[in-house]
Amino acid sequence: MIEILTSHAFNTIQDLGRRGARRFGVSTSGAMDPVALEAGNALLGNDGDAASIEVQTFPFRLRFNAGISFALTGADCDARLGDRGVPPWWCMRARAGEVLTIGSPRRGARVYVTVAGGIDVPRVLGSRSTHLRAAFGGLDGRALQAGDVVPVGGQRETAGRCDFGAEPPELTITESDPSDQDRVLRVRVMRAGEHDLFSDAMRAIFWSTRWKISAQSDRGGYRLTGAKLTLAAPVEMRSHGVVAGVVQVPPSGDPIIQMSDANTAGGYPKMAAVIQADLWRLGQARPGSFIAFSEVSYQDAVAAMAPINDYIGRVRATADLYRAL
Structure with missing residues (x-):
């Protein structure tokens, strides 16, 4: 106990x-x-x-x-x-x-x-x-x-x-280390369903902005500040399924990254989705810290899991060796 x-x-x-x-x-x-x-x-x-x-x-x-x-x-x-x-x-x-x-x-x-x-x-x-x-x-x-x-x-x-x-994973998973000297966490995402509903100007803002994780963030989602993302005209959408990593844009214009306790459905437009291989990094990001998004393909997103799986495998193999001594 x-x-x-x-x-x-x-x-x-x-x-x-x-x-x-x-x-x-x-x-x-x-x-x-x-x-x-x-x-x-x-x-x-x-x-x-x-x-x-x-x-x-x-x-x-x-x-x-x-x-x-x-x-x-x-x-x-x-x-x-x-x-x-x-x-x-x-x-x-x-x-x-x-x-x-x-x-x-x-x-x-x-x-x-x-x-x-x-x-x-x-x-x-x-x-x-x-x-x-x-x-x-x-x-x-x-x-x-x-x-x-x-x-x-x-x-x-x-x-x-x-x-x-x-060794901590950020020191060994070098293939996917998005850290930078400017103290901005680089997060890899894929485009999501409503990405193209936003204008070229809004999409450019999304990709170029250094977003701050606001104090209005928890296990349900991270609300970001730094710029406002707006649509040229309101769009009425039916609720659709969402998962951890989806970046939604509510009417306020402040993007929200869905996290572990995210709702199962929602109707806000989806701009992007954080790849599974980077969700753990987001889980260690504090309110007040900064992130920036970079786009990857589906194939790159799938491949990005290999270094993580290899890391866990190495930790388990090393631990088994030590316990056998």
Whole structure:
């Protein structure tokens, strides 16, 4: 068991999300940074979809009530297990009664606490992910609070060595690293269904603007500011299906990127769609940071997943090797 000692708003239990339920109007949810979640599970020998704790408000403190191995991935933060420092992207073994403290990130927005065996809350529609707006999944469908006791899957211990880590993906997935010295996150997108409804001038603004992620952003979507995108005349549209990554343009003209808790349908025009390979980067982008869009083809979008899959495979292979020592 894990006891939550300090937790502020929006820290939740997440896995890779709820698949196959969008036709019922149920959002996918799941980790905002799926690469961090999968890597943490790989370090521990868990299934890639095992549930973890997604921490996005700090400080966060928990107590391990039994000896267990855990990993920290995601944002680069100051973390300590008792009096021992815990590096980012690292796994180690906690003793019964030890307290893990996670401070505010130096870089990135979300930290993932994975444990050997995974977080063992009930599955709802095939997933343990918390959906806050619908109030189901996770722990009673809500954010974690001080005093909560979170069950762990069978208290399964990893065999062999458990004091090693992995290189962060932004250092190793070089084929898709969109970082730049101007501190703007380069996000790859494909054109979406209503792209051509916008004038040449509006399309040029979309591609050239350095967009700021506003404070009106959460797991449901990122609202962007920096320019106004408008149509020459109002367009009435039927609601259509949307998924994480779709960039919609409401009447305000401020684009919205749908994220993990996005609605399943909406009627705003779709300008573009962030490719799957870059969604994890967006998941680590903070309000107040800047992004810019660059266009890729469908073939490039599919190919961009290969370095990510290779990265997770390398982490798992390295972890298996260390545990065998």
